Amino acid sequence: MRLGLDVDIHKLEAEKLRKGKNKADEDLNSLKADYKKLCLLIKTTGLGKTSEQWR
Template identity: 55%
Template sequence: MYKGDNYKKKFHEISNAWNQRINDNILVLSQENTRPIEEHLQVIPSELEIVKQDFKKWSSELGKKIEKLEEEKIQLGLDADVQKLKIDYKKLRLSMRTAVLGKTSEQWH
């Protein structure tokens, strides 16, 4: 079996058969089925992660609304304080006028 001219031919055929068998076990990617590496690495968020993101967004929006309401509350408080000061000022002017009218001309000099 391993003698003569036929030996080289048989050896070549057997070698090619083994190479073919080894190469058949290797996957070859076709261009049609390939996807970019970014798609393979893309992480799909879980339902819990989506809920967390929605909660953070909602919480942030509520925080902004609370800050705005607190500013409005402070502004309304300041407006109320200004109104109270105006009333107190009017009362003070009225009491000063009353006090001045009660003085005699001698007390002015």
């Protein structure tokens, strides 16, 4: 009986960790997409120029 409870607890913990990992992966992908958009915006507007390039 006790072993069955331990197995159930481990299953729940593993599921919780999987959900957390999936959420973290989604957040990371979202940040990567935002970063790419920001880099493109900086490139197209010319904000990434150095002071020498502005002269």
